Amino acid sequence: MALSFGVTSTGGYGVLQSATKTSTAEIADARNAEGKVTNQHAYSKTNEVSAEALFNGETLADAGAELTVGDLTGLITTVSKSESNTDFQRVSVTVQKKDAATLLAYS
Amino acid sequence: MINDVVSAVISSLKLKAGLTDKTIVRAYDQSADVAAAAGTVIEVAGSSEVKAADATGKPLALDCNLTVKVATHNETDKSGATRRQLVGHVFDWFMALSAGGLTITGYALNGIVSVRESDTMPLGDEYISQDVMGTLVIVKN
Numbered sequence: 001m002a003l004s005f006g007v008t009s010t011g012g013y014g015v016l017q018s019a020t021k022t023s024t025a026e027i028a029d030a031r032n033a034e035g036k037v038t039n040q041h042a043y044s045k046t047n048e049v050s051a052e053a054l055f056n057g058e059t060l061a062d063a064g065a066e067l068t069v070g071d072l073t074g075l076i077t078t079v080s081k082s083e084s085n086t087d088f089q090r091v092s093v094t095v096q097k098k099d100a101a102t103l104l105a106y107s
Numbered sequence: 108m109i110n111d112v113v114s115a116v117i118s119s120l121k122l123k124a125g126l127t128d129k130t131i132v133r134a135y136d137q138s139a140d141v142a143a144a145a146g147t148v149i150e151v152a153g154s155s156e157v158k159a160a161d162a163t164g165k166p167l168a169l170d171c172n173l174t175v176k177v178a179t180h181n182e183t184d185k186s187g188a189t190r191r192q193l194v195g196h197v198f199d200w201f202m203a204l205s206a207g208g209l210t211i212t213g214y215a216l217n218g219i220v221s222v223r224e225s226d227t228m229p230l231g232d233e234y235i236s237q238d239v240m241g242t243l244v245i246v247k248n
Contacts (some may be wrong), residue, residue, distance in 0.1 A: 005164065
């Protein structure tokens with residue numbers, strides 16, 4: 001059994017501390033007269049990566065820009081930078097791509 | 108690494124006004140001659156924990172928890188005035204620390220996130236001690 005350790009994804013901003021990839025699907029259900037689902041049809045899929053990193057001073061793009069984290073290139077839906085008196089500054093970013101959509105960054 | 112940090116702390120404490128003539132040793136150093144120390148011994152102990160790691164889990168930054176124990180003899184410092192004064196000096200030393208303020212080979216002091224003091228405690232049969240504790244953030248160069 002091959003186990004994986006650590007953050008192997010690259011990209012995003014700063015020194016990556018964690019990365020989470022999530023895939024969700026939108027599914028249409030068909031129900032019979034009793035309300036039980038008889039058919040499911042997945043008609044759209046969303047891939048999303050959220051990453052947290054130690055901020056290293058690089059310039060951060062705003063939400064709506066295109067960014068690659070790991071194997072996903074998508075649009076930034078949220079980007080935040082946190083500061084604390086007792087910790088390093090951290091950056092969190094979430095990138096999303098739906099289906100095979102053509103990406104058009106905010107302008 | 109923590110031993111290097113403790114050594115750097117001891118070296119720096121020895122330069123602090125009010126502590127220059129005091130016996131400052133690392134904890135468990137049994138070579139300190141308590142009698143020659145005029146009934147006053149300052150011990151420094153430290154431990155570290157990972158604050159931020161790289162992709163392999165190795166530390167990029169560590170929290171180093173330091174304890175500076177100020178101990179005075181209960182006969183030569185009956186009122187505790189000497190101990191309180193020394194504790195004040197140590198506390199001031201912690202409060203004056205800032206990034207780059209210690210020389211540690213391969214590492215650097217990035218900041219200090221906590222300074223705190225303990226209550227007075229008996230130490231053995233003849234000594235009374237009070238601790239000043241601080242957490243230093245040490246990063247790899």
